Amino acid sequence: MIDSVLSLSGLDKSFGALKVTDNVDLDLKPGEIHALIGPNGAGKSSLIKLVAGELKADAGSIRFGGREIGDLGQAARARLGLTRTFQVSSLVPEFSARGNVALAAQARRRSVFGFVRPVAKDSDLTGEAMEALERVGLADRAGVRVSELSHGEKRLLEIAMALAMRPRIFLMDEPMAGLGQEGSNRLIGFLDKLRNEAPILLIEHDMEAVFRLADRISVLVAGSIIARGNADDIRNHPEVRAAYLGEDEA
Numbered sequence: 001m002i003d004s005v006l007s008l009s010g011l012d013k014s015f016g017a018l019k020v021t022d023n024v025d026l027d028l029k030p031g032e033i034h035a036l037i038g039p040n041g042a043g044k045s046s047l048i049k050l051v052a053g054e055l056k057a058d059a060g061s062i063r064f065g066g067r068e069i070g071d072l073g074q075a076a077r078a079r080l081g082l083t084r085t086f087q088v089s090s091l092v093p094e095f096s097a098r099g100n101v102a103l104a105a106q107a108r109r110r111s112v113f114g115f116v117r118p119v120a121k122d123s124d125l126t127g128e129a130m131e132a133l134e135r136v137g138l139a140d141r142a143g144v145r146v147s148e149l150s151h152g153e154k155r156l157l158e159i160a161m162a163l164a165m166r167p168r169i170f171l172m173d174e175p176m177a178g179l180g181q182e183g184s185n186r187l188i189g190f191l192d193k194l195r196n197e198a199p200i201l202l203i204e205h206d207m208e209a210v211f212r213l214a215d216r217i218s219v220l221v222a223g224s225i226i227a228r229g230n231a232d233d234i235r236n237h238p239e240v241r242a243a244y245l246g247e248d249e250a
């Protein structure tokens, strides 16, 4: 049996009377893409935030690399290689694409080595940034200010920043959003290879992408996992079809 890199069990989280995570068990194995799907407000983002340490669970366990991390803060989890893909809102608009990725690489070094040099004077950081930009197909946009990038390019930039953090798992919240057909296809091909570097917990509304990429799919409805399986299992699951895919039960 392959050991899981990440393993959640009995996880609970409420906001006041609203239970957004209800006794959730979920794991992520090496080389795997595990997709988390569910209707709006089901609690997908909250679950990712619980894993990244942005939110603290009310109960349950989060094990990462064989150790319990539920009591660790976000920075300590990042040091262990557990970070959420950056959000467009966390990009620095007046910096270039390259500058933003260099900041992510610098954040990783700070967490690993405890000290950093200024980004502009550190050619290693620039080199790392360029490598990450090349991998997502943004190298020719390296010098362009973030405020001048298209929405799709910003989404790819978030992925490049995640690569520069060299995490042990990727936590991705809707990476396909706003990419268009061609961009989505390219990103699907890229994520399919990326899983071999680090497994991916993927929240995604684009069902075609989910069905093409995911080894396993967990369906979250009102904070609870109602089904789990491969693409065929989920496509044919009556409760999922009714609750999520928006079909009436025949």
Ligand SMILES: Nc1ncnc2c1ncn2[C@@H]1O[C@H](COP(=O)(O)OP(=O)(O)OP(=O)(O)O)[C@@H](O)[C@H]1O
Binding pocket: 015, 018, 020, 038, 039, 040, 041, 042, 043, 044, 045, 046, 047
């Ligand atoms: N900090 C918070 N305080 C109170 N309620 C919150 C908070 N964060 C999220 N919620 C609520 O918790 C529920 C789950 O939200 P969450 O963002 O996790 O869902 P989601 O499945 O990611 O939805 P979407 O697909 O729309 O992004 C929603 O009803 C949301 O309004």
